[in-house]
Amino acid sequence: MRDPFRAVMARQQDKGYSVALEELHERDLPREGGVLVEIAFSSLNYKDALAVTGRGRIVRRFPMVLGIDLAGTVLESPSPEFKPGDHVLAVGQGLGETAWGGYAQAQRVRPDALLHVPEPLSPEEAMRVGTAGFTAMLCVLALERNEVRPSDREIVVTGAAGGVGSMAVHLLARRGFKVAASTGRPEQSEYLKNLGAHSIVPREELAKKEGPMQSERWGGGIDTVGGEILANVFAQTVYGGAVACCGMAGGHELNTTVWPLILRNVSLLGVSSILTPKPRRIESWRQLAATLDRNMLGAMSRTEPLSRIVELSNEILSGHVRGRVVIDVNA
Ligand SMILES: NC(=O)c1ccc[n+]([C@@H]2O[C@H](COP(=O)([O-])OP(=O)(O)OC[C@H]3O[C@@H](n4cnc5c(N)ncnc54)[C@H](OP(=O)(O)O)[C@@H]3O)[C@@H](O)[C@H]2O)c1
Structure with a gap:
């Protein structure tokens, strides 16, 4: 591995914190029982952008290497679960928040946070x-x-052209669901149809303030946006349907009533990825590897150098990033 190597470091200041590309040595990395990983790629998530720009309360300890995701190759392992040369990944699990993360060319990661990259995916695909x-x-x-x-009723995905949204559209379509993609960017309609969307729903159509029980429209939903849009999706879900709620790109409030729950048997399902227990993480990655079309995965992503992280963070927070951005930590 390179020594010294580059890392995006957050350091506490009198007011807030600073973020800069720094040089670290292997001896600077946390020691206790971690697997030494030579990182090849990380990625850019909404939360990474909040941390890089200091806009959200993401970073819980200082100094902190940012980056909530990483993938690379094991160099040294105190754990029998991993051996040198293994391709590994980590997503969430406190990386970049309470434990040093993936915006670096090397990291020590606690074995519990690491998984093997599932076949046939490469670290970049992960x-x-x-x-x-x-x-x-x-x-x-x-x-x-x-x-x-899967049925004739569509499942609606909100924030569809974003990272979670694009992946949700594609995964649902691959599993046989009819998908309605809701987007504020009509120019992304062709892209979303290529990912498997059956129809496109303009964002404004779901953003109006409407009643708490509306005509049944969706078999279910995946919401990355929150606020009025989630309230409407919930109010338009069919008897016995369910809405998975995982994001708040449009707002954290939810003004609704219990009616869809108790009169239509609709379930509102909270989804948090950060602390997912290892057996469920392994199973979910197995399902990802089995469900994804790797060509489509390529079509919804681009790879950018770590040196552009601040610029890219501002881009994602302004809602201008399409699909996924992989971060090449060696560029
Ligand atoms: N629960 C979890 O564990 C978890 C994990 C990952 C992400 N998240 C959350 O999920 C959300 C999406 O993350 P991401 O990484 O996919 O971000 P992203 O790539 O920026 O996607 C967000 C999308 O939301 C839509 N959007 C943005 N601003 C909006 C607004 N003001 N009103 C309505 N829609 C808006 C845009 O989609 P269109 O252009 O298509 O309209 C945008 O592309 C974030 O809130 C993130 O924190 C949660």
Whole structure:
């Protein structure tokens, strides 16, 4: 491995914190029982952008290497679960929040946070998926566990052209669901149809303030946006349907009533990816590898250098990033 190597470091200041590309040595990395990983790729999630720009309360300890995802190759392992040369990944699990993360050329990671990259994915493909794709899979599995089945009723995905949204559209379509993609960017309609969307729903159509019980329209939903849009999706879901709620790109409030729950048997399913226990993480990645079309995964992602992380973070927060961004930590 390179020594010294580059890392995006957050350091506490009198007011807030600073973020800069720094040089670290292997001896600077946390020691206790961690697997030494030579990182090849990380990714850019909404939460990474909040951390890089200091806009959200993401970073819980300082100094902190940012980046909630990583993929690379094991160099040294105190754990019998991993050996040098293994391709590994980590998403969430406190990386970049309470434990040093993936915006670095090397890291020590606690064995519990690491998984083997599932065949046939490469480390770069694993980061095309990243936290966003993993969360989309958790949402799909939550709907399936709640007996939402493919039918003529569409499943609506909100924030569809974003990272979680693009992955959700694609995964649902691959599992036989008819998908309605809701987007504020009509120019992305062709892209969303290529990912498997059956129809496109303009964002404004779901953003109006409407009643708490509306005509049944969706078999279920995956919501990455929150606010009025989630309230409407919930109010328009069919008897016995379910809505998986994982994001708040449009707002954290939810003004609704209990009516869809108690009169239509609709379930509102909370999805948090960060602390997913290892057996469920392994199973979800197995399902991801089995469900994804790897060509489509390529079509919904682009790879960018770590040196552009600040610029890219501002881009994602302004809603201008399409699909997924992989971060090449060596560029
Ligand atoms: N629960 C979890 O574990 C978990 C994991 C990952 C992400 N998340 C959350 O999920 C959300 C999406 O993350 P992401 O990485 O997919 O971000 P992203 O790539 O930026 O996607 C967000 C999408 O939301 C839509 N959007 C943005 N601003 C909006 C607004 N003001 N009103 C309505 N829609 C808006 C846009 O889609 P269109 O252009 O198509 O309209 C945008 O592309 C974030 O809130 C993130 O924190 C949660």
